[in-house]
Amino acid sequence: MPDADTGQGEARLIDHLIELRARLLRAVTGLIIVFVALLPFANKLYAWLAQPLLAKLPAGGQLIATGVASPFFAPVKLAFFTALFVSVPWLLYQAWAFVAPGLYQREKRLALPLLASAVSLFYAGCAFAYFLVLPAVFGFLTKVTPEGVAMMTDIQAYLDFVLVIFLAFGASFELPVALVILVLLGWVTPQQLRESRGYAIVGVFVVAAVITPPDVVSQLMLAIPMCVLYEIGILAARWMTPARK
Template sequence: MSEPESPDDGEQSFISHLVELRERLLKAVAAVLLVLLPLLFFANKLYGWLALPLIRHLPQGGTMIATEVASPFLTPLKLAFFVAVLIAIPFVLYQLWAFVAPGLYRQEKRLAVPLLVSAVILFYIGCAFAYFLVLPAVFTFMTHVAPAGVAVMPDIGHYLSFVLGLFLAFGLCFEVPVVLVILVALGVVTTEQLASSRRYAIVGSFVIAAVLTPPDVLSQTMLAVPMCLLYEVGIFGARTLTRTEPKASSSTDG
């Protein structure tokens, strides 16, 4: 007969978890800093690449300006830090996974790994979609609707905030399939409920796009349509999960 676990054992286990969490966090921060250091030498070039979608659509003689004294120095550094975090995301998520994985069941582990990988890939795709397709369309619209006699000279700091916000919006909205699969896996909804709510999802996609994008129909459509398509991808992925999950569980029981 095993002896009951003493309070000291529980406290020791809690402290060991805190120590491991601290080590995982330090590794994640170290990974971001390790990527950031070389990027600092190319911070101005990174900003130049980020500004290309705007610069290409500025009217002749238009240019970007810096309205704050430290903006020419701090703005590229902020961009370099964002890029470093973006590059280090897989390693950061791996550290998170390594911390929580020992407490998960085998079926949960089998589901979590592809979901984490899919979430990272979809976030990257969302950012790339925003950079290569949405930003040129947005700035084409913005520069053409400027009133006569108004010089279009965006501030570099405001431009960075605008673009990063757009990246974040598209990156998160492209996570729709992952969210749907998780909801079905947790039993919150069923695939039949998702399919029957398709019309509401379409309306919701256009409402979200209207809130997150600039006030032009083109950019709103360019966010809403992929969200609707990704909704269908999420339903398909959830259906595949529900078909394969009973087989997997029965094989483990045997």
């Protein structure tokens, strides 16, 4: 009997590894297809991404390329990250399809809303950064530029800066999901979150000061939404706690 059990366990492990390989191949294939489809539009994507800065520069202002190959690699890099951004639902679906058979029905009911909320909040954070934060930041930076200094940014440095901003705001907007998960795990309670509101606000402003550019505008534009999201997280945790019980 032990040998039979061992054989069955090894067979199940092999089946899981085969399933994992298939899901990974599907995820990577989907990402590559989207990336290849976006390559012809790489320059247009970069022009769209550069609009928040170009709109704030004086007439005739433009980005520059200090690297020999930057005009090629910067748009291609942007196309890859755009493909990754667009493919997130497909990638998460493959991960979900792999782990879902091992979950209880109650766990599935909790995981699906959390997963959908996490994706939606990340997209919302990136949209908030592009349409509101970047124009405000670049407007502030162009105004404080010393007289006689031309603000000319390298295209690769600009891309890296914007990607960091997108990641910072997208991750920060996940705060309600993180609070709900902490409550569901039993590590904290909604009451404790309410009582720690003052410490949380201080922590939010510290985090905003660390991960945003060194200007007050971007720090406030991250800290204020995070404070609101903290309250939303408390409400969502209170709503989901009875379901957990």
